[in-house]
Amino acid sequence: MKVSEYIAGFLVKQGVSDIFGYQGTMIAYLVDAICKQKKIKNHTCYHEQGAAFAAVGYAKATGKVGVAYATSGPGAMNLMSGIADAYFDSTPTVFFTGQLNLNEYTDIPTLRQQGFQQMNVISAVKSYTKFCKQIRKKEDIRYILEKAFFLAQDGRKGPVVIDIPMNIQKEIIEPDTLKGFCPAQSVLKEEDYHKAAFLILEKIRLAKRPLVLLGNGIQKNSHGHITIMKFIHKLNIPFITSLPAYHLVSYGDECEFGYLGAAYGSREANLLANQKADLIVSFGCSMCRRQTGGNPEKFARNAEIIRVDLDEEEIKRKVHKEELSLCLDYEKLVSRLLDNIDFHISDNWFYVCKKSRQIMRDFDKQATYGEGNLYMQTISELHENAGNVFSDVGQHQIWAAQSYKTRKHQRLLFSGGHGAMGFALPAAIGGYYSSGKQSIVLCGDGAIQMNIQEFQWLYREQLPIFVYIFNNHSLGLIRQQQNDFFDGNHFGSAEEDYTTPSFVSIAHAYGIDADEIHTIEDLKKAVSSADQKKPHVFEIFINADSVAYPKTYFGEEMHNQRPYLPSDLQKVLEEL
Numbered sequence: 001m002k003v004s005e006y007i008a009g010f011l012v013k014q015g016v017s018d019i020f021g022y023q024g025t026m027i028a029y030l031v032d033a034i035c036k037q038k039k040i041k042n043h044t045c046y047h048e049q050g051a052a053f054a055a056v057g058y059a060k061a062t063g064k065v066g067v068a069y070a071t072s073g074p075g076a077m078n079l080m081s082g083i084a085d086a087y088f089d090s091t092p093t094v095f096f097t098g099q100l101n102l103n104e105y106t107d108i109p110t111l112r113q114q115g116f117q118q119m120n121v122i123s124a125v126k127s128y129t130k131f132c133k134q135i136r137k138k139e140d141i142r143y144i145l146e147k148a149f150f151l152a153q154d155g156r157k158g159p160v161v162i163d164i165p166m167n168i169q170k171e172i173i174e175p176d177t178l179k180g181f182c183p184a185q186s187v188l189k190e191e192d193y194h195k196a197a198f199l200i201l202e203k204i205r206l207a208k209r210p211l212v213l214l215g216n217g218i219q220k221n222s223h224g225h226i227t228i229m230k231f232i233h234k235l236n237i238p239f240i241t242s243l244p245a246y247h248l249v250s251y252g253d254e255c256e257f258g259y260l261g262a263a264y265g266s267r268e269a270n271l272l273a274n275q276k277a278d279l280i281v282s283f284g285c286s287m288c289r290r291q292t293g294g295n296p297e298k299f300a301r302n303a304e305i306i307r308v309d310l311d312e313e314e315i316k317r318k319v320h321k322e323e324l325s326l327c328l329d330y331e332k333l334v335s336r337l338l339d340n341i342d343f344h345i346s347d348n349w350f351y352v353c354k355k356s357r358q359i360m361r362d363f364d365k366q367a368t369y370g371e372g373n374l375y376m377q378t379i380s381e382l383h384e385n386a387g388n389v390f391s392d393v394g395q396h397q398i399w400a401a402q403s404y405k406t407r408k409h410q411r412l413l414f415s416g417g418h419g420a421m422g423f424a425l426p427a428a429i430g431g432y433y434s435s436g437k438q439s440i441v442l443c444g445d446g447a448i449q450m451n452i453q454e455f456q457w458l459y460r461e462q463l464p465i466f467v468y469i470f471n472n473h474s475l476g477l478i479r480q481q482q483n484d485f486f487d488g489n490h491f492g493s494a495e496e497d498y499t500t501p502s503f504v505s506i507a508h509a510y511g512i513d514a515d516e517i518h519t520i521e522d523l524k525k526a527v528s529s530a531d532q533k534k535p536h537v538f539e540i541f542i543n544a545d546s547v548a549y550p551k552t553y554f555g556e557e558m559h560n561q562r563p564y565l566p567s568d569l570q571k572v573l574e575e576l
Contacts, residue, residue: 210237388412
């Protein structure tokens with residue numbers, strides 16, 4: 001059996017059904033073996049970054065391992081943005097890269113390049129992978145594969161990279177002689193979880209205004225997510241989320257009070273966390289400065305903070321010096337919390353939260369800046385039975401977080417920590433293969449052009465993916481920033497420095513149906529008449545001066561967002 005055939009068989013045993021990549025000389029033996037496996041579908045992208053994001057999208061949508069491959073040199077390099085996204089967003093993924101034949105390497109380690117299209121993949125990805133290894137001996141293949149798949153899914157999940165020289169791929173091995181990998185056992189004991197559960201419940205019991213914060217370390221609709229929502233509702237405790245975790249909320253949940261954000265967070269979440277709460281219990285949230293603001297010590301000054309996270313390194317980044325940090329598996333912990341609840345949160349605190357939410361949301365509903373929000377809300381209503389929703393990076397991301405009504409079965413997925421433009425389209429393609437249900441892409445005129453070549457993928461396989469392009473003929477968030485801080489000089493973001501094509505025309509060139517959208521009625525009509533089983537592009541024209549509000553400005557309290565509430569409403573909120 002060839003090494004390449006062993007890898008393909010191993011993937012089948014791991015339950016891998018879909019794999020994403022772009023063919024090339026140095027990966028050809030592995031691709032050949034994969035394509036001969038009847039239980040694996042090989043999906044060809046049109047740029048390796050598309051393959052990487054497709055694997056990431058598949059993994060984010062399912063919690064299962066996403067797999068992608070590329071050839072050596074530039075092929076491997078093109079995977080790296082997707083690998084980084086998986087690392088920062090804790091996404092279980094395995095990436096295979098082809099490599100130069102070992103007999104082409106010299107005995108000069110300092111040589112700039114050992115041969116054509118060679119690069120040191122392992123050195124390049126080491127800082128943003130959980131594990132990376134070049135296979136130099138065919139006998140190591142089982143051990144490295146087993147270790148890679150284990151580490152991708154263990155603890156804080158993330159990407160691994162296996163670099164395989166071409167000659168190794170075609171080597172003959174005897175599978176029965178190969179050494180396997182044995183993972184180390186967890187040192188945490190049952191009593192650790194019992195003690196932590198008792199401590200947290202006691203802290204909540206004594207608090208007058210406790211708040212739960214959920215982060216992206218929680219996988220939607222997993223056992224842990226279901227359990228933690230039972231805990232929240234049984235206790236009747238208000239909760240907020242981070243932006244990447246906002247899809248954990250099912251539309252209409254009365255215990256939910258928005259998402260936390262130092263710039264573009266929900267008004268009510270920022271107010272409750274930063275000013276009103278006296279206890280914040282965080283599960284799987286990094287609580288980085290994007291969430292807590294530039295000066296963490298000023299965040300939630302009136303609140304005690306308890307943080308639960310799998311990643312010991314993450315909780316070393318303190319918000320408050322005196323906070324309580326617990327390096328534990330939240331799934332194991334929350335089941336013990338649920339079993340030991342014998343009290344409820346005061347109705348008074350819940351009233352404060354609901355009243356604050358009502359005042360702030362009513363104010364924003366009356367605002368004149370909500371064109372993008374209205375489109376997002378309408379799209380969500382038109383697709384309440386669709387599968388997962390993938391948002392790119394830009395103003396539309398903020399509008400999606402604010403106004404997309406995510407249903408219980410849906411995930412609203414972003415490139416969170418990495419913040420990579422070009423994520424949404426290929427990620428949605430990968431996400432579609434995870435469920436077979438219609439997927440939704442939300443992107444801007446800038447983001448779609450990062451991986452627009454994957455329109456051909458949509459057409460080739462006739463995937464039921466609806467792509468909504470918010471076109472304001474500019475890089476909206478940058479333009480907004482330039483209006484605020486650079487005297488309205490739109491260098492590199494609008495006007496003569498930045499222009500956009502007709503995306504409808506481009507879609508048609510790829511053989512995809514498309515519509516121009518100028519009004520909400522246009523949108524409703526176009527979606528209702530579109531074939532729901534085929535790809536479709538909707539180019540939504542947005543005012544060039546569109547903004548993402550509410551927004552906290554530098555140096556201001558994160559709950560004091562622009563446009564400012566009138567003084568009478570501020571007074572009401574202060575008195576609550």
